[in-house]
Amino acid sequence: MNSPWRCVLIFCLGLLPGKAVHAACDFDDFPVLDEMVVASIADQLQWNNQPMNVKAFSLDGPLSAVTSFYTNKWQGAVDVTRFGKWQQVLHISEACLMLVQVQAHQDKSIGRLMLVNPPVEALAGRVLGSGVPMPPDAVVVSDMQSDDGGREGQLVMLASTESLEDNLRWYQSEMLRGGWHANHQTQQQNDATLIYSKGRKQFSVVLLRHQGFTQILLNRMEH
Numbered sequence: 001m002n003s004p005w006r007c008v009l010i011f012c013l014g015l016l017p018g019k020a021v022h023a024a025c026d027f028d029d030f031p032v033l034d035e036m037v038v039a040s041i042a043d044q045l046q047w048n049n050q051p052m053n054v055k056a057f058s059l060d061g062p063l064s065a066v067t068s069f070y071t072n073k074w075q076g077a078v079d080v081t082r083f084g085k086w087q088q089v090l091h092i093s094e095a096c097l098m099l100v101q102v103q104a105h106q107d108k109s110i111g112r113l114m115l116v117n118p119p120v121e122a123l124a125g126r127v128l129g130s131g132v133p134m135p136p137d138a139v140v141v142s143d144m145q146s147d148d149g150g151r152e153g154q155l156v157m158l159a160s161t162e163s164l165e166d167n168l169r170w171y172q173s174e175m176l177r178g179g180w181h182a183n184h185q186t187q188q189q190n191d192a193t194l195i196y197s198k199g200r201k202q203f204s205v206v207l208l209r210h211q212g213f214t215q216i217l218l219n220r221m222e223h
Helices: 006-015 063-073 164-177
Strands: 037-047 050-059 079-083 086-092 097-105 108-116 139-148 151-160 181-187 191-198 201-210 213-222
Touching: 037 108, 063 086, 063 097, 063 108, 164 181, 164 191, 164 201, 164 213
Parallel strands: none
Antiparallel strands: 037 050, 037 139, 050 108, 079 086, 086 097, 097 108, 139 151, 151 213, 181 191, 191 201, 201 213
16 A cells, blocks of 8 residues: 555545535546546545545546646646646545546556545444554554455554554554464564464554654455
């Protein structure tokens, strides 16, 4: 999940209504150029309880053709920004959020179309981070769930004020108590990785120490 749009979505998802609403969008509502070649990346994602779909696209044409198309389509309701090498066009309506990311690649333009809806009623009250063990002081930064052909997964990012060593010891104890089998462990000065399994389930913990806090990345998968 080290994709260039993760940090953008963490911010953008906060712009959508926090309560469940009946209005929603699908990709039939997402305008595309006739010349675009579009392919699905993810259809069954929940990011911070909000349904998200992602498609990739390519276009035989300049980047400006993409940005001009969307700024004209969403005239008066767009935010055009740059994020690293990506040019972005963001549109937020009362029903959903649509984000286009595009960059030049040789003689083509390539990018992603991201569609985010407000949470459905069944998810509106779900506590972020449910389903994964979290240290008492940890705060949830993001929580993404996926269901890819029956292969369920969850990717949770936490922030903790405790040291890397304290969090490492906490997970070692907690996973052992939960009946998980330790498969792998590495530790360096400012990072550590733990990998566990239990039956058809796999769980990994990545700890990164920053100035003043520890970042915790949890990846739960069930085959």
